[in-house]
Amino acid sequence: xxxxxxxxxxxxxxxxxxxxxxxxxxxxxxxxxxxxxxxxxxxxxxxxxxxxxxxxxxxxxxxxxxxxxxxxxxxxxxxxxxxxxxxxxxxxxxxxxxxxxxxxxxxxxxxxxxxxxxxxxxxxxxxxxxxxxxxxxxxxxxxxxxxxxxxxxxxxxxxxxxxxxxxxxxxxxxxxxxxxxxxxxxxxxxxxxxxxxxxxxxxxxxxxxxxxxxxxxxxxxxxxxxxxxxxxxxxxxxxxxxxxxxxxxxxxxxxxxxxxxxxxxxxxxxxxxxxxxxxxxxxxxxxxxxxxxxxxxxxxxxxxxxxxxxxxxxxxxxxxxxxxxxxxxxxxxxxxxxxxxxxxxxxxxxxxxxxxxxxxxxxxxxxxxxxxxxxxxxxxxxxxxxxxxxxxxxxxxxxxxxxxxxx
Numbered sequence: 001x002x003x004x005x006x007x008x009x010x011x012x013x014x015x016x017x018x019x020x021x022x023x024x025x026x027x028x029x030x031x032x033x034x035x036x037x038x039x040x041x042x043x044x045x046x047x048x049x050x051x052x053x054x055x056x057x058x059x060x061x062x063x064x065x066x067x068x069x070x071x072x073x074x075x076x077x078x079x080x081x082x083x084x085x086x087x088x089x090x091x092x093x094x095x096x097x098x099x100x101x102x103x104x105x106x107x108x109x110x111x112x113x114x115x116x117x118x119x120x121x122x123x124x125x126x127x128x129x130x131x132x133x134x135x136x137x138x139x140x141x142x143x144x145x146x147x148x149x150x151x152x153x154x155x156x157x158x159x160x161x162x163x164x165x166x167x168x169x170x171x172x173x174x175x176x177x178x179x180x181x182x183x184x185x186x187x188x189x190x191x192x193x194x195x196x197x198x199x200x201x202x203x204x205x206x207x208x209x210x211x212x213x214x215x216x217x218x219x220x221x222x223x224x225x226x227x228x229x230x231x232x233x234x235x236x237x238x239x240x241x242x243x244x245x246x247x248x249x250x251x252x253x254x255x256x257x258x259x260x261x262x263x264x265x266x267x268x269x270x271x272x273x274x275x276x277x278x279x280x281x282x283x284x285x286x287x288x289x290x291x292x293x294x295x296x297x298x299x300x301x302x303x304x305x306x307x308x309x310x311x312x313x314x315x316x317x318x319x320x321x322x323x324x325x326x327x328x329x330x331x332x333x334x335x336x337x338x339x340x341x342x343x344x345x346x347x348x349x350x351x352x353x354x355x356x357x358x359x360x361x362x363x364x365x366x367x368x369x370x371x372x373x374x375x376x377x378x379x380x381x382x383x384x385x386x387x388x389x390x391x392x393x394x395x396x397x398x399x400x401x402x403x404x405x406x407x
Contacts, residue, residue: 016303030071034074044057045126046152077090078243079243080243138163150234162324170206172205184350259277259312287333317333
């Protein structure tokens with residue numbers, strides 16, 4: 001009987017396991033995860049889950065994994081891949097053979113060399129355990145310091161303010177959300193945080209971080225010292241490639257895979273945050289995506305291709321963030337855009353369309369609740385269809401995007 005092994009029991013790994021069964025695979029499926037929990041959703045960790053102190057939102061319960069005959073090994077890590085022997089070594093001393101192997105190892109939170117994370121007052125947010133450790137500090141009367149003005153840092157800042165803690169957010173660059181978010185949208189996010197009482201400091205250079213029993217002190221190069229009950233690092237992440245690298249697989253900003261998510265070893269696949277892949281909509285350039293949707297879709301694609309389907313992804317990258325009453329959504333990649341036009345949906349919501357020589361490349365929007373959701377979805381469909389819409393039509397709210405899609 002064939003044996004397929006999936007390393008990484010997160011969203012991506014779980015979706016791959018279920019996809020194998022949906023595609024008719026009847027052999028053994030084993031899902032291995034280092035955390036002592038069933039696969040769960042990570043996006044709520046910085047938002048609703050941390051505010052409510054809720055239990056994880058599981059991808060599926062134990063009964064469904066059992067019904068699908070998916071063996072889950074949790075609280076155990078894979079320490080090595082033996083490509084010649086076609087097996088993996090586990091931290092419990094056992095070995096597990098495979099016919100096909102999927103690496104869905106995800107990414108780890110980046111740390112500062114001067115402030116290694118501890119079980120005390122310097123933390124990162126990547127797991128449910130991290131969220132559980134951070135939440136008690138987010139209480140009225142406490143002060144939370146956050147380094148990093150990306151999505152994680154800003155979502156945590158919003159959650160801390162909802163729980164009554166004061167917040168200082170430190171960013172080394174001139175503004176928040178410098179990676180892939182237009183300045184107009186970043187300014188609106190910044191203003192919303194300031195309106196909620198978050199102290200935003202830009203162009204910051206950190207001289208030292210001193211963790212103490214009662215607080216943590218962040219010394220800045222300009223002489224200021226910020227004392228906080230907790231410091232959270234939100235400075236990005238790094239793909240977990242050590243296992244693949246030690247096995248001799250090609251690494252290129254993550255585990256390098258082809259359009260079918262196959263690594264340099266034809267029997268080993270990789271998917272999700274840990275891998276870089278060529279994206280068809282943008283000339284086949286290699287990218288790595290860290291998003292819930294990408295993990296979900298690549299998990300299903302990997303499961304199909306482990307069975308020889310040879311399918312490729314036609315998905316357009318999509319990201320979102322909820323902060324206070326605002327929702328930010330981005331579809332596509334705007335780096336090569338030469339023209340940007342704005343469509344105002346209301347006094348509180350707008351979308352920016354980013355166009356290049358090859359047509360519509362991306363759309364970025366922000367507004368309260370679901371104000372932008374429909375138009376971003378239609379923009380995503382326009383990008384996927386390779387359309388070249390008239391910039392004037394995109395800017396005109398009276399012209400429905402659905403009309404441009406049907407044209």
